Amino acid sequence: MQELEKIIGYEFKNKKLLEEALTHPSYSNNLTYQRLEFLGDLILDTVIGIYLFKKHKDKKEEFLTNLKASYVNRNYLKKVCDEIQIIKFVKHKNCNIKRTDKFIEAIIGALYLDGGWRVVKKFIKRFILNRELEPLKDYKNLILNYSLKNKGVVPEYKVISEKTYHNKKEFVVEVRIKGIKKKGKGKGENKKEAEIIAAKELLQKILGHTF
Amino acid sequence: MQELEKIIGYEFKNKKLLEEALTHPSYSNNLTYQRLEFLGDLILDTVIGIYLFKKHKDKKEEFLTNLKASYVNRNYLKKVCDEIQIIKFVKHKNCNIKRTDKFIEAIIGALYLDGGWRVVKKFIKRFILNRELEPLKDYKNLILNYSLKNKGVVPEYKVISEKTYHNKKEFVVEVRIKGIKKKGKGKGENKKEAEIIAAKELLQKILGHTF
Structure with missing residues (x-):
């Protein structure tokens, strides 16, 4: 956990949140990543959306929709996961986890709950918005x-x-x-x-x- | 405009934002509601999602997804629009506007830009989260x-x-x-x-x- 905190550059006040974000249902039936993924998915969409809205003042909503899709689609997020090596930290039982992108969303949910908008924006800017992408379409x-x-x-x-x-x-x-x-x-x-x-x-x- | 500000209980610092949110492309090709709708759609989803996440601590993500859908689907939002009578304030040229829900999203986008999270959350709680709904599914x-x-x-x-x-x-x-x-x-x-x-x-x- 400490290793992951180092990688993402944030120390959780409530370590249980980070643990929850990294727990697959095969490991425990109690607190698993899914609720945090629900939250993180929404927050990621909004942070990226607000960022692109402000950056591209002269672009229409279709451009913004397509460019946002480039940043939030699972293939791109999986790449980000590989970089942070999130899968190393996920607790599961003999699972071949393919949708690693869900854990990054869960971590985003946990970061929001633990540190608020400032912390979650910093994370998204550093790991997800750090490349220039083309609009997906x-x-x-x-x-x-x-x-x-x-x-x-x-x-x-x-x-x-x-x-x-x-x-x-x-x-x-x-x-x-x-x-x-x-x-x-x-x-x-x-x-x-x-x-x-x-x-x-x-x-x-x-x-x-x-x- | 002042009448609408009274109804929604917020006075815009930048009146042009509210105007943009209420302008249909049939009226003007310049600033129209669509970019703000892109923004408001995301913000609405997130505010509702965070609210439900915190309210229903014991519910799984599927329940949260379905309950959120009850609050953000176009039919429900149209009802909210009818209450606020938004359509009276929309500038358009001979259009039979059916998707009135898009204007409430645009207003949410404008409220966020003008007043930040506090203002937009207040609006959503007062006009959208003010009823107990069932999960859509x-x-x-x-x-x-x-x-x-x-x-x-x-x-x-x-x-x-x-x-x-x-x-x-x-x-x-x-x-x-x-x-x-x-x-x-x-x-x-x-x-x-x-x-x-x-x-x-x-x-x-x-x-x-x-x-």
């Missing part, structure tokens, strides 16, 4: 332009699976371009989000760099 | 129980339309019970949300009271 346009220009076809999107966990849907979408072996895969809470993330992945593979 | 169970008990059948849900505005989907769903003439209709950003609202409407019609 642009990736579908970018891959479309690439595909038309280089292969003369449009990319093909296919829904591979559609599941419902509790109240939330999970779509998995694959995108291919005829004549190109590489493919992109994306998960999201709706088809469109999954398509955008798949487009982004394929674009990264084709262009050979991340963004 | 319960309505489907309630209508199912009623239908099975009284008619021996399950309610039938039908998607009437599915549209996309900008990035957001809009589903319209109708629900009927065989042997009952009344029907319920609901709109939502996904099928499930639309079904729940349709179930709620039908239940209200059958039971003859609102809740």
Whole structure:
């Protein structure tokens, strides 16, 4: 715990909050990360939204919505989790935890409860807003332009699976371009989000760099 | 404007913010409500979420998610708008504005920018959190129980339309019970949300009271 506190640069007054944020239900039925994830998800959205609203004074709401999606989508948050190595600190029993992004949201909820807006804003600025991202939706346009220009076809999107966990849907979408072996895969809470993330992945593979 | 300020109980330091929140794009292409709606939507979600999180300490995140949905869904917010009579103050050109809920979100965005968290929380507590609501998802169970008990059948849900505005989907769903003439209709950003609202409407019609 102390190690994680060092990494995130904040010492909890109430250590139990941080513990709760890092407890998977396989480990304990009592206090687990989910309630804090509910809270952190909302707070993350709002902090990013307010930040982008103030930064991009001349942009319309659609741009803001798409740019916010780049910062709060699970794939990006998973990368952030890998950096902080959160999964090392999660208590669970023999689980292969894939949705590491949920724990960063839970930590955000815990930071808010323990330290208030100032502390949670500092964390989000340092670990999540520290990169310049493109608005999420642009990736579908970018891959479309690439595909038309280089292969003369449009990319093909296919829904591979559609599941419902509790109240939330999970779509998995694959995108291919005829004549190109590489493919992109994306998960999201709706088809469109999954398509955008798949487009982004394929674009990264084709262009050979991340963004 | 002064009349509306009286109703909502807050005097804006920067009157232009309130004006922006009440300007429809049919009236002016310059400053319109949409950017503030983006902001207010996030702030409303978070204020309600934090309030419910603290109020229901023993409830799981699913309950919190469903109860939050009761307070932030467009049908409920439209009722709040009718009370404050916001539509009287909206500047537009010959428009039949149906999504009045968007203006209350824009006002919330404006209140936050003008007065900060304290002011916006006061507004939300006074006009939105002032009723005890049921978690949204319960309505489907309630209508199912009623239908099975009284008619021996399950309610039938039908998607009437599915549209996309900008990035957001809009589903319209109708629900009927065989042997009952009344029907319920609901709109939502996904099928499930639309079904729940349709179930709620039908239940209200059958039971003859609102809740």
